[in-house]
Amino acid sequence: MTPVTSTREGAVAVLAFGEPPVNSLGFATRAGLVQALQAALDDPAVEAVVVVGRHGLFSAGADIKEFGTPLMVKAPNLHDLNAAFEASPKPVVAAIDGNCLGGGLEFAMSCHFRVVSENAKLGLPEVKLGLLPGAGGTQRLPRLIGVEGALNVMLGGEPLPARLFAGSPLVSALVAGDVVKAAVEFATAQALPAAQAGRMPKARDIRVREPNLEGLLGFARNAAKTAFAAYPAPLRILDAVQAAATRRFEEGLAVEKQLFAELLLSPVSSALRHAFFAERATQKIPDVPESTPTREIRSCAVIGAGTMGSGIAITFMNAGIPVHLLEVKQEALDAGVARVRDYFEGQVKKGRLKPGQALEKAGLLTPTLKYEDLAQCDVVVEAVFEELGVKEKVFGTLDRVMKPGAILASNTSTLDLDRIAAFTKRPADVIGMHFFSPANVMRLLEVVRGKATSKEVLASTIALARKLRKTGVVSGVCDGFIGNRMIEQYSRQALFMLDEGASPEQVDQAAEKFGFMMGPFRMSDLAGNDISAHIRERRAKEQPDLVYSKVADPLVAAKRWGQKAGAGWYDYRPGDRTAYPSPFVAKMIEDYRASKGLKPRRLDDREIVDRLVYALVNEGAKILEEGIALRASDVDIVYLMGYGFPVYRGGPMHYADEVGPYQVVLRMRDLARNPYGDPGFWQPAPLLAKLAQEGGSFAAYDAGLAKRAQAA
Numbered sequence: 001m002t003p004v005t006s007t008r009e010g011a012v013a014v015l016a017f018g019e020p021p022v023n024s025l026g027f028a029t030r031a032g033l034v035q036a037l038q039a040a041l042d043d044p045a046v047e048a049v050v051v052v053g054r055h056g057l058f059s060a061g062a063d064i065k066e067f068g069t070p071l072m073v074k075a076p077n078l079h080d081l082n083a084a085f086e087a088s089p090k091p092v093v094a095a096i097d098g099n100c101l102g103g104g105l106e107f108a109m110s111c112h113f114r115v116v117s118e119n120a121k122l123g124l125p126e127v128k129l130g131l132l133p134g135a136g137g138t139q140r141l142p143r144l145i146g147v148e149g150a151l152n153v154m155l156g157g158e159p160l161p162a163r164l165f166a167g168s169p170l171v172s173a174l175v176a177g178d179v180v181k182a183a184v185e186f187a188t189a190q191a192l193p194a195a196q197a198g199r200m201p202k203a204r205d206i207r208v209r210e211p212n213l214e215g216l217l218g219f220a221r222n223a224a225k226t227a228f229a230a231y232p233a234p235l236r237i238l239d240a241v242q243a244a245a246t247r248r249f250e251e252g253l254a255v256e257k258q259l260f261a262e263l264l265l266s267p268v269s270s271a272l273r274h275a276f277f278a279e280r281a282t283q284k285i286p287d288v289p290e291s292t293p294t295r296e297i298r299s300c301a302v303i304g305a306g307t308m309g310s311g312i313a314i315t316f317m318n319a320g321i322p323v324h325l326l327e328v329k330q331e332a333l334d335a336g337v338a339r340v341r342d343y344f345e346g347q348v349k350k351g352r353l354k355p356g357q358a359l360e361k362a363g364l365l366t367p368t369l370k371y372e373d374l375a376q377c378d379v380v381v382e383a384v385f386e387e388l389g390v391k392e393k394v395f396g397t398l399d400r401v402m403k404p405g406a407i408l409a410s411n412t413s414t415l416d417l418d419r420i421a422a423f424t425k426r427p428a429d430v431i432g433m434h435f436f437s438p439a440n441v442m443r444l445l446e447v448v449r450g451k452a453t454s455k456e457v458l459a460s461t462i463a464l465a466r467k468l469r470k471t472g473v474v475s476g477v478c479d480g481f482i483g484n485r486m487i488e489q490y491s492r493q494a495l496f497m498l499d500e501g502a503s504p505e506q507v508d509q510a511a512e513k514f515g516f517m518m519g520p521f522r523m524s525d526l527a528g529n530d531i532s533a534h535i536r537e538r539r540a541k542e543q544p545d546l547v548y549s550k551v552a553d554p555l556v557a558a559k560r561w562g563q564k565a566g567a568g569w570y571d572y573r574p575g576d577r578t579a580y581p582s583p584f585v586a587k588m589i590e591d592y593r594a595s596k597g598l599k600p601r602r603l604d605d606r607e608i609v610d611r612l613v614y615a616l617v618n619e620g621a622k623i624l625e626e627g628i629a630l631r632a633s634d635v636d637i638v639y640l641m642g643y644g645f646p647v648y649r650g651g652p653m654h655y656a657d658e659v660g661p662y663q664v665v666l667r668m669r670d671l672a673r674n675p676y677g678d679p680g681f682w683q684p685a686p687l688l689a690k691l692a693q694e695g696g697s698f699a700a701y702d703a704g705l706a707k708r709a710q711a712a
């Protein structure tokens with residue numbers, strides 16, 4: 001398809017542009033638009049121009065894939081495009097429907113008029129990519145809607161309903177129905193006469209009037225410094241808006257250009273753009289084509305109404321899917337139902353749901369003690385005790401009662417899914433849906449693909465994840481899948497560091513300063529120290545030679561399970577989740593070191609962070625090589641969405657790319673000289689060693705995989 005087509009409606013040329021899926025303004029589209037405009041200007045029969053995006057939307061903005069490539073700046077670049085349309089001697093009307101975002105809105109603001117559908121969404125989401133609107137948006141938007149409104153749009157980054165801007169010069173007309181027809185009528189009835197009378201409105205000509213400019217910017221700067229401390233873009237947006245309000249248009253544009261270029265090179269923007277594409281890449285499974293049929297999910301059953309089961313039930317109910325919730329005992333069932341009810345009542349109290357809506361959602365739940373009631377459900381998610389024997393009974397029963405074609409999912413976090421599948425006569429229908437706690441809050445869902453899982457079941461589960469507003473990341477079967485397998489190595493390092501001289505507070509603070517939502521010890525207190533103790537116990541049996549610090553043993557003996565026990569690595573006070581440094585734990589660690597003859601030394605923050613993060617990277621590389629994760633960026637999404645890894649660092653594998661695999665391996669060699677801990681720990685995974693040796697990166701590795709998948 002040519003990127004731009006031109007048709008005529010009387011004296012109006014209608015330029016329709018864009019390629020699926022989002023009409024981004026890549027080079028070919030920009031060039032096509034400029035050419036089509038020139039042709040319209042050269043045609044004496046054309047008196048006005050309407051420009052419209054194809055496929056029911058205007059444009060999602062610049063083509064982000066071009067960033068950092070020569071195509072991004074190749075003329076006509078976005079500035080050239082905007083300048084050409086703004087300078088047109090014939091009036092140009094942008095006909096806007098659907099999304100009009102980023103560079104798309106900046107282009108529309110360079111047209112003389114904008115006829116906007118009531119259904120349109122307008123926004124400048126660049127801040128979410130660590131950028132500022134770099135094609136005149138910071139200069140034109142304050143002129144069209146004022147400084148305060150423009151700051152809200154640019155700092156929030158959300159697409160907003162067009163009606164919010166009705167009455168401002170941003171929206172020349174808000175229309176219902178066919179936006180092209182309305183724009184052509186507008187062009188004839190209003191744009192042309194205005195142009196003929198010498199009134200060709202240009203955003204650049206408007207003067208920004210904001211009497212309280214200093215106050216507004218000062219307030220926003222203070223807020224940005226605290227709320228977005230790690231993110232440079234919000235402050236740069238404020239600088240650009242200040243220029244819009246205080247300098248000539250061209251000067252302001254130059255300031256914007258300079259700031260955009262700086263942000264584009266920043267590691268934060270690189271990480272956020274990586275996360276944008278990584279999230280979308282999770283949906284692509286190389287051997288499962290998009291055309292794979294999916295099963296419709298209209299009803300669900302959840303087995304076990306404990307912590308996870310009730311959260312999973314809420315997740316389905318929030319997506320409007322009716323849930324049968326099954327337990328073995330009435331008491332446990334009542335407790336689960338109460339948890340679900342409390343959640344919806346809480347939503348009403350917080351003003352997130354109206355009482356009627358909560359009632360409607362609550363009506364989607366059917367508690368039961370009988371398997372027969374579940375038989376017709378399209379999917380069943382098992383969330384019973386983590387014991388293979390219990391799972392065997394449950395899956396045996398499900399196999400007997402569930403209708404053919406039902407998807408049988410397990411929420412197991414550590415057990416072998418292939419063994420669970422083998423408890424049924426339909427292993428192709430069995431899959432892992434590993435939710436994270438709290439299941440109704442966390443966006444991550446590890447979708448565990450068993451040996452026998454069918455492609456149809458896999459594609460259906462990925463589609464279901466989207467319906468549940470989760471990001472499904474495919475994982476192969478292994479102990480801990482992607483996320484927990486990596487976190488075990490991170491936790492091992494955290495414990496070794498206590499042996500060597502650090503305190504839990506010091507380790508946590510270093511991790512949190514790096515950007516982790518929570519350091520390893522606070523996280524363990526939240527998840528429950530019994531869970532990690534159980535894993536260590538299992539390892540001691542299965543891999544007796546694996547070196548594990550025993551510093552946590554007295555913690556376990558004292559049943560300091562964490563927040564739920566009011567005591568863990570930290571002390572807690574009733575009704576207060578603040579982690580207070582614990583004298584008990586300090587003494588416990590001291591005694592432990594003394595008993596082992598360990599002489600404590602000072603560890604600095606850099607060592608702490610390197611050991612935690614590179615432990616993740618190395619295990620992540622092994623997981624990749626084994627094919628457990630489909631791509632390095634999937635590993636990143638698991639960590640960004642499930643483990644509180646700082647989004648502005650893009651995930652552990654992206655971070656390793658930023659540092660450079662060569663440097664990572666060098667540092668690992670350095671860390672391996674440590675006489676404590678496990679001498680084998682820092683043996684680089686073969687893939688990581690290879691990348692280091694060849695000057696490669698995980699991103700290039702992913703690109704190679706994608707290329708091979710495409711060729712296959």
Ligand code: 3HC
Nearest residue numbers: 021022024060061062063064065102103125133134135280
């Ligand atoms: N450039 C290139 N590709 C883009 C894109 C863009 N601006 N926006 C979306 N895509 C791609 C996605 O990667 C995805 O590709 P895939 O199918 O190969 O995975 C496809 O379009 C569909 O995207 P979504 O899955 O996100 O589709 P949705 O329908 O859920 O959402 C959307 C549509 C709301 C437009 C969402 O894609 C979005 O928010 N896009 C980004 C918008 C944005 O940030 N624009 C600003 C760009 S920066 C800019 O303009 C700079 C300028 O100021 C100089």
Ligand code: NAI
Nearest residue numbers: 304305306307308309327328332383384385386412413437
């Ligand atoms: P839980 O102990 O809170 O709940 C388990 C529930 O299952 C209990 O209510 C119990 O009565 C019920 N149950 C036991 N046997 C049953 C049977 N035969 N039939 C029906 N119900 C039965 O446990 P939790 O934490 O909810 O974990 C459940 C599963 O989810 C486990 O497999 C666990 O590994 C997994 N998981 C747990 C996470 C967590 O953070 N707690 C995170 C991700 C997965």
